[in-house]
Amino acid sequence: MNEKTDQQPPAGSPLPAAVRAGARMRHWLRALSDTDRARPADGGPLRPYELEAARRAGVPATRLDLFAHFLGEDGLRTLWSLLDSGRYEVTLPEEAALLTVAWLVRAGDDDAAEELVAQLRPFADRLPLTPRPADVPAPPADAVRRRSAAEASIALGLRKPNPAVEAQREALSVWRPFEDELLAHRLRADSEGHGAQWRADGAALLERYADLAARHTRCTGHLDPKSNPAILRRALAEAVAGRPADPRLAGLLRHAVTSMVAKRGRPGSPEHTRLREVQAAQAARPAHHELAALARHRLCAPDADRAAPGAGRLEGPVTAEEAARTSLPAGTALPPAVRALLAGIRPTDVTALLAQAAVPSAEVLAELVPQLATTHTARGYADEPLRTLLAATHRSGAARSTVNHWWTPARHARTGTAPWVRAVAAHGPDPVAQARLTLRAVGELAVEAFPGAGIPDRLVGTLSSLAQLAQLPVRFLSMPLANSFSGAVNPDLYPAVHNAADLLRGTPYERYYGIDYAALRERAAAQDAVALMDLCAGRAGLPQHRRTGQGGRRDTPLAHDAAVQEQARVLTTFNMATLVREVGIEPSSGWDGLARGAFTAARRRSATPKRTACAWRQLVFHLSLCGADEQAAVLVWIDAELARLPQAAARLAPALARLRLAATSSGTRPSPRACRP
Incomplete structure (x- = not known):
């Protein structure tokens, strides 16, 4: 956008504040339009809520008149009411601008308010700055949701x-009542005989059957010639035709009638009526x-x-x-x-979702974490209306994107450069410090919510992004272990090995898995990828021909092998050691509490072998960070749990014996020496 001022500043004079403000605003809009091609440069025609706002205010339906109105006394009162009630939504970042002006005026920061107005004024005739009202309050900064309304x-x-359910519904509503009519008609013959009316009614029943069979095709039991209804129909067809039933059919008919009456009673009897009423109610359910x-x-x-x-x-x-x-x-x-x-579409606190069992796995939790990262800066503001406003501003991009996958550090930084966000920056926390707090909180949440799952792959990207915003030189290991094209080993493997070696040397984890962390650290320090991959292959039990390939050459890098990748996870703890040493996580339930949670996940009957192995690895890791007394207490608790679970005890006995040996062998409790960011 090229914005012209009424007059140019004289040569050699300082650039006027309004010109500087307009330049900053144009820079932000240019950056925004470069990433949102569907966004009209001039804001487009007035939205219905803007027209309604102009009608209520009694001003002409133009954006410039609305802008002037909201800077007046009546307009500011309207904005303050919206701030206090939270009944607004921000789908475009600029819809938060006037609300920010109102907050600054109420906070007494007139200079910042005037500067922000100066930046907005040149664009007030084109951008939709009017707040968008809503029927319900905006969600708080720490709220997340499982899915959007569209999802x-x-x-x-x-x-x-459901084919099975619909077949049952057809049986209860169509075929059972028809079978009752067949049976009642047959029982009438005992008292009335095969008169003309009886045969006419029988012919009508047979015609109805043909019609029902053509229209209701989900159930096929009535087609079975050996079924009782089929025997009744066959005998009825013979009687309607005036032919006597042969001895075999007569015997089958007597058996069918006797068994049907014995099973459900005579049609019209109290017990039969009650049964059919219950079945009819079931069939009538939507x-x-x-x-x-x-x-x-x-x-x-x-x-x-x-x-x-x-x-x-x-x-x-x-x-x-x-x-x-x-x-x-x-x-x-x-x-x-x-x-x-x-x-799942209602915004709520993530701890509430966990308490309601609405987050079934660590992978689902990893999908929610980007929402926490989106609003992490807003959560540091002390004033609740401002905190809610900034959270809505940072969420504004999600309205046009998939709720859990749109956030990136670049998007977050771009929103942070919006003039109205910068205008209130002095009233909030240091964004770097807030990012570090969020990184630690997310790490603790992931570890405590599912202590037997470890760090899911899809969470690693969010942790890395938060570390970038926190300006921490933390490198989280992600999969795949090697580049798909070049075959080069992921360089994040080496710092992951360093952290694991420094944290777990001399612990039950090292002894349980038979790792020489001193030698492993030397290989990582030398960045010897070949030696590391060969070590992982040997631990995985890969034969020599699978390590080197036919003729001494491998067609694919060794790091692509799933067994090798699993051993790399064992050696590095797959970011658990990094979270402890570099981020400094401290679970509120204690490492012994996490060890108990990991064991509970490992002994579940429904756990797959892969999940059981992962949970057991987390158990060994958590136990290694406990003191000697805590380790002993956890092992006693495990024995008590297995005493009432004989099948799990038999399945886990070898691994538990090895764990007990590793925990009771000589060794010292590790010192995490977490670097406090």
């Missing part, structure tokens, strides 16, 4: 009719895919992403209005799986 809508749209479609329709609301916790608007039962529109019974509750999907 939940896609998941609900994938729910299709299908899950129908309720999922209703829930998906609810997500079409503009503010579905910000549904207030506990409001029940999304997860509540079918309303009378919805029942009239969809024919679903009013008051029907949504299935638990659908309610869980809808609850």
Whole structure:
């Protein structure tokens, strides 16, 4: 954008503040437009909420008049009300600008407010600076959500009719009542005989069967010639045709009638009626895919992403209005799986999600962590309205991106250079110090939430990004271990080995896995990738021909082998030692508490061998950071747990014996010597 001023400053004079302010604003807009091609340079036509704001204020429907209004007394009162209630949303970063001006005025920082207004004024006629109102408050800075409304809508749209459930529904609503009619008609013959009316009714039943069989094809049991209903139909067809049943068919008919009456009672009897009423009620229940479609329709609301916790608007039962529109019974509750999907779009504290078991794995937690990283700067502000405003500003890019995968340090830094964010920087914490606090908090959260899972691969990128913002020379090891094209070993392997060797030398971890950390550290110091990979291959038990390939040559690098990568995880602890030494994590539950949690994960019957091995490795790591008394207490606790779990005890006995030997051998408790950032 090229913005012209009314007059140019005379030669040799200092550049006016307004010109400098306009230059900073143009620089920020240029950087923003370079990364958001779909964004109109002039802001586009007025949005409906801007037109409504102009109508309420009684000013012409132009952005410049709205800008002037919000700088007046009445406009500032409106902005202060929005700040206190939080009932606004920021989908574009500039929608937070006027709210920031209002906060600065209320905080008494008139100089910063005037400077920000000077930067905004040249662009007030084109940018949508008017705050966008919302029906519910903006989520706090520490809130996360499992999925966006769009993602939940896609998941609900994938729910299709369950063939087994629909077949059961057809059986209960169509075929069981028809079988009752067949049986009742046959029982009438005992008292009425095969008269003309009886045969006419029988012919009508056979015609109905043909029609039902053509329209309802989910159930096939009625096609079995040996089934009781098939025998009744065959005997009825003979009687309607005026032919007597042969002795074999007559015997089958008597057996079919006797068994059907003995099983459910005579049609119309009290016990038979109660059974059919229960089955009819079951068949009348709405299908899950129908309720999922209703829930998906609810997500079409503009503010579905910000549904207030506990409001029940999304997860509540079918309303009378919805029942009239969809024919679903009013008051029907949504299935638990659908309610869980809808609850996942509500912003809430991550610890609450963990307590509700809404985060089932470390991998899912890793998807949520970028949201915490997005607002980490905002959480350092003491004033709650300002904290909420800045969190909404930093989240603004997520409205046009996938909720869990859009954040990068570059995006965060670009938002931080927005003039309104810089205007309140003096009222907040040091961003570098705040990034370090967030890095440590994220590391502790990942370790404590799932003590038997370690650090998931997808979390490594976020940790590295936070370390970059924290200006820490911390390098986290990521997979794959080697470059897919060049075959070069990941250089982050060497500092990971250094941290593991310095932390775990002389500990049960070193003894349990038979590692010589002193020699391993020397290889890492020399950056001898060949020796390290050969060591991992030997520990993995790879035969020589798999290490060197046929004729002494390998077609693929050794580091691509899955067994070699697993041994690299064992040697380096895959970033656990880095978190302890470089980041300085201190779990609130203590390392002994994490050891107990890791053992609980390892002894689960549902755990796969791979997950069991990972959990056991975390157990050995956590135990190695405990004192001698804590180690003994954990081993006693493990014995008590296995005493009531004989199958797990038999499965884990060899590994436990080896762990006990490693823990009771000579060695000293390690000193983490974590470098406090």
